[in-house]
Amino acid sequence: MSGAAVSVRVPAKVNVQLAVGGARPDGFHDLANVFLAVGLYDVVTVRPADALRVTVSGADADQVPADGTNLAARAAELLASRRGLAPNVEIHIAKDIPVAGGMAGGSADAAGALVACDALWGTGCSREELLALCAELGSDVPFSLVGGAALGRGRGERLTPLEVGGAFHWVFAMADGGLSTPAVYRECDRLRAECGRGADVGSVPAPEPSPALLDALAEGDLAALASAIMAGGTSNDLQAAALSLRPSLADTLVAGEKAGAMASLVSGSGPTCAFLTRDEPAAKALAEALTATRTCRTARGAPSPAPGATLL
Ligand SMILES: C[C@@](CO)(OP(=O)(O)O)[C@H](O)COP(=O)(O)OP(=O)(O)OC[C@H]1O[C@@H](n2ccc(N)nc2=O)[C@H](O)[C@@H]1O
Ligand SMILES: Nc1ncnc2c1ncn2[C@@H]1O[C@H](COP(=O)(O)OP(=O)(O)O)[C@@H](O)[C@H]1O
Numbered sequence: 001m002s003g004a005a006v007s008v009r010v011p012a013k014v015n016v017q018l019a020v021g022g023a024r025p026d027g028f029h030d031l032a033n034v035f036l037a038v039g040l041y042d043v044v045t046v047r048p049a050d051a052l053r054v055t056v057s058g059a060d061a062d063q064v065p066a067d068g069t070n071l072a073a074r075a076a077e078l079l080a081s082r083r084g085l086a087p088n089v090e091i092h093i094a095k096d097i098p099v100a101g102g103m104a105g106g107s108a109d110a111a112g113a114l115v116a117c118d119a120l121w122g123t124g125c126s127r128e129e130l131l132a133l134c135a136e137l138g139s140d141v142p143f144s145l146v147g148g149a150a151l152g153r154g155r156g157e158r159l160t161p162l163e164v165g166g167a168f169h170w171v172f173a174m175a176d177g178g179l180s181t182p183a184v185y186r187e188c189d190r191l192r193a194e195c196g197r198g199a200d201v202g203s204v205p206a207p208e209p210s211p212a213l214l215d216a217l218a219e220g221d222l223a224a225l226a227s228a229i230m231a232g233g234t235s236n237d238l239q240a241a242a243l244s245l246r247p248s249l250a251d252t253l254v255a256g257e258k259a260g261a262m263a264s265l266v267s268g269s270g271p272t273c274a275f276l277t278r279d280e281p282a283a284k285a286l287a288e289a290l291t292a293t294r295t296c297r298t299a300r301g302a303p304s305p306a307p308g309a310t311l312l
Helices: 073-082 105-121 128-137 143-148 181-194 211-217 221-234 239-245 249-258 280-293
Strands: 004-021 030-046 053-057 091-093 149-153 158-161 170-176 263-266 273-277 298-303
Touching: 004 105, 004 143, 004 170, 004 181, 004 211, 004 221, 030 105, 030 143, 030 170, 030 211, 073 091, 073 105, 073 128, 091 105, 091 263, 105 128, 105 143, 128 143, 128 181, 143 158, 170 249, 170 280, 181 239, 211 221, 221 263, 221 273, 239 249, 239 263, 249 263, 249 273, 249 280, 273 280
Parallel strands: 053 091
Antiparallel strands: 004 030, 030 091, 030 149, 030 298, 149 158, 170 273, 170 298, 263 273
16 A cells, blocks of 8 residues: 555435436436435545455444445556456545435445546546546436536436536434345335336336426525425426335334425435425434433434535
């Protein structure tokens, strides 16, 4: 472990809207995915080493694979293979984003490792090259690179930046244990088939972003954003599936609403629950109140939007 070290800070995300289309023949679902980066961060540090190694620190470190399956290791290997280099780096992940929590922590680490290795190796990737590599690594990885807010189409990897007219303050209720993203998509398909509607592309309407939600974000209009999130019950089409697999999340959502949240939803595939609050003091009070209800492992406030992968 010698030579220069490069560190990159990467944000978590919440899906303010997650409209899920039918199951595609390739196993993915078309989405209208309104990503918002939030101020909970991992820090990925890379330094030269004699082989590819991964270490992880933080309270949930034991839940993160420290081998070649780690998304950050896969990112380093992908960039190295494209440039004919040996992926000889030690990658350290200082983990603060909940693991398997629906907040894209693994995707964030992949984006962070790409940016860090590109700087360490002097490979000089363009933004477009980095985005293409991100999309190969996972549907959420391009957004972790760019941060801010964006609409993700296709499987979530085709991004259009979105305007955000102000800061929004969130509380995130972390659960004990994660939920598998593929299992939640499968449960969504199962629930749709059970309703007799069918779950494939031909049976489910094409996913579209809510104009009211995009306007609320652009205008920084908190009340309008809260009502757009709660319109029709929730703006997250995976929420019913996450609740079906983890019924106790209903208690967490109700506890947050009773404690004064302006809107509540499951973050992506869950099990983290997200609550929109009036301002930073309200978020602090809600996080304390929610933690005291014991309907979650812990709850923390975080502002949005947050920047994407940032060299430190
Ligand atoms: C649900 C979301 C919402 O942003 O995130 P999380 O809540 O898990 O963080 C994403 O769609 C997760 O994206 P990501 O975790 O990158 O998924 P990938 O690695 O690309 O795919 C893992 C698996 O999820 C399912 N998948 C993913 C994306 C998509 N549009 N349709 C899918 O059906 C597929 O079963 C796929 O094999
Ligand atoms: N760097 C990483 N951080 C977290 N999880 C990772 C990482 N690399 C691989 N994984 C695996 O990916 C799974 C999903 O993790 P994560 O990205 O945190 O959740 P989600 O897909 O719900 O946002 C984890 O259960 C873990 O096995």
